Amino acid sequence: MSPTATGPKLPPQTVEPRAPAPFAPYALHEPQGDAIPLVCDSPHSGTRYPLDFDHALAFAQLRSGEDTDVDVLWGALPTVGATLIAAEFPRAYIDPNREPADIDPELLSAPWPGPVAPSEKTRLGVGLIWRLAGHGEASPIYDRKLSPAEVQARIDHYYRPYHAVLAERIEQAYSRFGALWHLNLHSMPANAYERLKLAHEHPLADFVLGDRDGSTCAPEFVDMVAQALRSRGYRVAINDPFKGVAVIARIGRPAERRHSLQIEVHRGLYMDEATRARSAGFARLRADLDGAAADIARYIREQVK
Numbered sequence: 468m469s470p471t472a473t474g475p476k477l478p479p480q481t482v483e484p485r486a487p488a489p490f491a492p493y494a495l496h497e498p499q500g501d502a503i504p505l506v507c508d509s510p511h512s513g514t515r516y517p518l519d520f521d522h523a524l525a526f527a528q529l530r531s532g533e534d535t536d537v538d539v540l541w542g543a544l545p546t547v548g549a550t551l552i553a554a555e556f557p558r559a560y561i562d563p564n565r566e567p568a569d570i571d572p573e574l575l576s577a578p579w580p581g582p583v584a585p586s587e588k589t590r591l592g593v594g595l596i597w598r599l600a601g602h603g604e605a606s607p608i609y610d611r612k613l614s615p616a617e618v619q620a621r622i623d624h625y626y627r628p629y630h631a632v633l634a635e636r637i638e639q640a641y642s643r644f645g646a647l648w649h650l651n652l653h654s655m656p657a658n659a660y661e662r663l664k665l666a667h668e669h670p671l672a673d674f675v676l677g678d679r680d681g682s683t684c685a686p687e688f689v690d691m692v693a694q695a696l697r698s699r700g701y702r703v704a705i706n707d708p709f710k711g712v713a714v715i716a717r718i719g720r721p722a723e724r725r726h727s728l729q730i731e732v733h734r735g736l737y738m739d740e741a742t743r744a745r746s747a748g749f750a751r752l753r754a755d756l757d758g759a760a761a762d763i764a765r766y767i768r769e770q771v772k
């Protein structure tokens with residue numbers, strides 16, 4: 468990747484197919500300068516695959532679940548006063564954007580000792596522990612059953628610490644400012660509608676903002692973020708097809724001035740989905756998100772001054 472005229476020179480992401488485990492589950496990027504009550508998280512950009520994953524699926528296929536580089540694309544957020552938390556573990560290993568009970572009993576070698584409440588995501592093979600992954604037709608990740616102890620270790624070493632630091636930072640910001648904005652940052656594959664098995668008449672937008680049909684943040688904030696992206700030439704859809712899942716459902720309580728919004732960016736804007744390598748569009752997108760981050764920070768400073 469070459470440096471850009473507007474952004475910093477960025478090293479390529481480090482991918483570790485067999486990382487000694489357990490390792491620190493997240494990177495915490497502290498606000499630089501005056502902090503604002505904006506806490507952001509990138510739950511799916513982790514590229515360190517724990518040594519104990521023991522998957523059968525080819526590594527290149529397994530990586531299709533990654534929101535590769537989303538933490539780098541939004542890397543300007545700490546420079547405008549936001550906190551940015553990025554998962555280091557891959558979503559195919561355990562998905563932080565699911566409830567802990569969203570478990571597929573078929574994956575396990577013995578009954579799960581806790582509550583089991585499989586959602587539509589588990590039915591699609593992508594619950595708390597993914598059963599399926601792949602670029603086109605999804606294939607089984609494992610040729611074995613997982614022990615409940617193994618799944619519990621993934622929850623204890625990765626899932627819970629990730630949610631703990633996110634909740635801690637959110638409560639710190641809320642208690643200091645009396646208001647809180649949260650951005651849950653993702654990227655989406657070009658074939659998102661097909662993967663979701665949804666009929667559609669229009670192409671996938673460049674960005675999809677999700678507020679769970681208006682329930683997780685003020686409409687004014689959705690409009691503000693949409694405008695920050697549209698003004699830079701992007702097509703923005705709201706809740707179509709991604710509305711947001713477990714993370715924003717937990718955090719967003721707009722009546723208490725806790726606003727949580729999911730942002731999905733089209734992977735075709737910045738990567739080759741087959742190789743996960745950055746494309747020629749990466750630098751422009753990063754520069755535009757630098758600008759969008761500044762706009763969002765300016766709005767939040769106005770709300771709490």
Ligand SMILES: [Zn+2]
Pocket residue numbers: 511534652653654
């Ligand atoms: Zn994601």
